[in-house]
Every structure is written in C-alpha cells, then in structure tokens.
Amino acid sequence: MPELPEMETYKRLLNERIAGKLISDIEINRDKSINVSSDQFISEVKGQTVTRVERRAKHLIFRLGSGKNLLLHLMLGGWMYLGNDEDNPDRTKQVILSFGDQKLYFIGLRLGYLHLHGPDELEKELSDLGPEPLEPSFTYEKFHEIFADRRGMIKTTLVNQEIIAGIGNCYSDEISFEAAIKPTRTFEELENSELQSLFNGMKTTFHRAIEAGGYMDNPLFKSDQKTGGYNKICRVYDREGENCFRCQTPIVKEEVSSRKTFYCPNCQK
Structure with a gap:
C-alpha cells in the first residue's frame, strides 16, 4: 500500500x-x-x-x-x-x-x-488523522508528548493513522532500522535517547525515501525515472535473508499483529 x-x-x-x-x-x-x-x-x-x-x-x-x-x-x-x-x-x-x-x-x-x-x-x-510527521511544527517535543506515555508495540503504534499520519508497514520497519531499535519493542521500554533516535529516524527515512521516489513499482508516466527508486535502497523491508547493510547479519521476518515485519536481529536493540 x-x-x-x-x-x-x-x-x-x-x-x-x-x-x-x-x-x-x-x-x-x-x-x-x-x-x-x-x-x-x-x-x-x-x-x-x-x-x-x-x-x-x-x-x-x-x-x-x-x-x-x-x-x-x-x-x-x-x-x-x-x-x-x-x-x-x-x-x-x-x-x-x-x-x-x-x-x-x-x-x-x-x-x-x-x-x-x-x-x-x-x-x-480527514478529521481523525494524526499530525503530519514532516511538518516543521511537528517537533521532537510534540513527538515526545505523543509517545511518552504510550505502552503499545512500536510497529503497531507507528502504523496507527490516528497517532501519526502516513506511516505504514514498510516505513515503520525502515524507521525502526534507522533508529537501531527492534520494532517489536514497546514504547514504555524506551529511554528518552531511544525515543529521540526514533524521531530522528522517522525524519531521515522519510526525506531519503521521498528523494528516491518511494517504493511504488509502476512508473507514473512513460519517461518517469523517479517513481520506485527507493526499492534499490530499502534497508530492511522485504529483505528477509539478505545481509544487513550495517552489520551483515541476515534480515529476519516476523508476523506482528498479522503484519509482516522485517528487522536486523543484531544491530536493532
């Protein structure tokens, strides 16, 4: 999707x-x-x-x-x-x-x-949607306010559109990898430094993915060389068994609340 x-x-x-x-x-x-x-x-x-x-x-x-x-x-x-x-x-x-x-x-x-x-x-x-993660007004302070008292799993919470808008199955995994945090952990376990890493990872991942053109397979028009470029640089999503870009450990796949979830078992803590 x-x-x-x-x-x-x-x-x-x-x-x-x-x-x-x-x-x-x-x-x-x-x-x-x-x-x-x-x-x-x-x-x-x-x-x-x-x-x-x-x-x-x-x-x-x-x-x-x-x-x-x-x-x-x-x-x-x-x-x-x-x-x-x-x-x-x-x-x-x-x-x-x-x-x-x-x-x-x-x-x-x-x-x-x-x-x-x-x-x-x-x-x-559109009234039930959460804030836009790339808006300049969406600062770490607002991110912290939303998640400081959350108890749910990172994976399932990030994809909830009423909490933050626009994150789905792919980028919840990519954000977690960027932050070096296992997506099956819960928010209540996170230190403030890890929450900051998750926020930074979200911003970095989205900017990188937009610059690359996202992961859609089909071009928007005949000469479109932009759409789908992120497929070539995806960190963990849909890369089960392939080596992690950071530590060379094979990426694993788990089912989390009926969602396929990808992460590195070594460098995502």
Missing part, C-alpha cells in the same frame, strides 16, 4: 504536469470507486480546473476551481498512470480523467477510491 513517500512523490509529479489544467472528459468504469452517482460526478468535475494537488497522510487531494475536491486513497493495489491511448498500461481502469490529449488513469481501485467532497465534507473525512 502506498505510504507517505509514495503519495508525496505522486503529488509533486502531478503538480508539475496537471496543476492548472482543465478536466476535459471523464470515464467511470466502476461506480463503487466513487461516492456519488456517475452523472453527478461527471457533472460536477468535468470542465473544472485542477488548481493544485495536495497530500494528507496517504491521501491525495485534487483541488478543483469550483471549491470542490477529489479525495484519492489508493489502498492496497491501487496506482495511477498519466499518458494517452497509445502508451497506457493494459490494465482495467476504474476512473479516467482527461486533460486534453493527456489522461490520468486510476488503476486497481478495488479497495481504494476517488471521492468528490465539498470543503466541510473533506475536513470531516
């Missing part, structure tokens, strides 16, 4: 390519991927300009000139492709937004969605 770095990469690339452009046509092939009737969706979205694309947690928000918004959550298996009739993937597209001769294809939206919301509805939809 795409996490903060993947959606941030999408946001930046889409702003470069569709911000300020008019939605000239819409094709809806799966009614369950939207939250209103197809007729209403097309009536309210077609002819509107995408003024900008924003990110909140694992969501993208397409701001429309009308003041309405398209809220995207790709969930498991969802992805996008920006192209045309000649170069698009041979996959089922649930929704297609056209920008003249360029089209944005939404693929794999079986669990994901593209919902139309007014400002108040959008605020309500």
Whole structure:
C-alpha cells in the first residue's frame, strides 16, 4: 500500500504536469470507486480546473476551481498512470480523467477510491488523522508528548493513522532500522535517547525515501525515472535473508499483529 513517500512523490509529479489544467472528459468504469452517482460526478468535475494537488497522510487531494475536491486513497493495489491511448498500461481502469490529449488513469481501485467532497465534507473525512510527521511544527517535543506515555508495540503504534499520519508497514520497519531499535519493542521500554533516535529516524527515512521516489513499482508516466527508486535502497523491508547493510547479519521476518515485519536481529536493540 502506498505510504507517505509514495503519495508525496505522486503529488509533486502531478503538480508539475496537471496543476492548472482543465478536466476535459471523464470515464467511470466502476461506480463503487466513487461516492456519488456517475452523472453527478461527471457533472460536477468535468470542465473544472485542477488548481493544485495536495497530500494528507496517504491521501491525495485534487483541488478543483469550483471549491470542490477529489479525495484519492489508493489502498492496497491501487496506482495511477498519466499518458494517452497509445502508451497506457493494459490494465482495467476504474476512473479516467482527461486533460486534453493527456489522461490520468486510476488503476486497481478495488479497495481504494476517488471521492468528490465539498470543503466541510473533506475536513470531516480527514478529521481523525494524526499530525503530519514532516511538518516543521511537528517537533521532537510534540513527538515526545505523543509517545511518552504510550505502552503499545512500536510497529503497531507507528502504523496507527490516528497517532501519526502516513506511516505504514514498510516505513515503520525502515524507521525502526534507522533508529537501531527492534520494532517489536514497546514504547514504555524506551529511554528518552531511544525515543529521540526514533524521531530522528522517522525524519531521515522519510526525506531519503521521498528523494528516491518511494517504493511504488509502476512508473507514473512513460519517461518517469523517479517513481520506485527507493526499492534499490530499502534497508530492511522485504529483505528477509539478505545481509544487513550495517552489520551483515541476515534480515529476519516476523508476523506482528498479522503484519509482516522485517528487522536486523543484531544491530536493532
């Protein structure tokens, strides 16, 4: 499932390519991927300009000139492709937004969605999300305030979107590795210095992953060399049996609350 770095990469690339452009046509092939009737969706979205694309947690928000918004959550298996009739993937597209001769294809939206919301509805939809970890205002003091009295396991707590927004299965492991802390430990066990390491590891990991383009497998457009670059430098996630970059000990995999969890048994204490 795409996490903060993947959606941030999408946001930046889409702003470069569709911000300020008019939605000239819409094709809806799966009614369950939207939250209103197809007729209403097309009536309210077609002819509107995408003024900008924003990110909140694992969501993208397409701001429309009308003041309405398209809220995207790709969930498991969802992805996008920006192209045309000649170069698009041979996959089922649930929704297609056209920008003249360029089209944005939404693929794999079986669990994901593209919902139309007014400002108040959008605020309500996102109201239960925790703070954004890369906001300048999200300091160590605020991080400490959130976690100082937590008793849950690091892995399961970090992926809770109501506590911090945007961290999922992959980056909870990557953050723990960066901090040299085993993700199966609990917050109540951590010293203040370890909590500081976890905070620093979160910031470092996200900046590195965004710079590399996240871990999504599929390019956003034909000449896209950015998306998915983090796959080449992933520290522990999905690397079971491979040597740790720090100490050469084989990475292990465990199931934690039905989530696959990867870590180095030697250098993550």
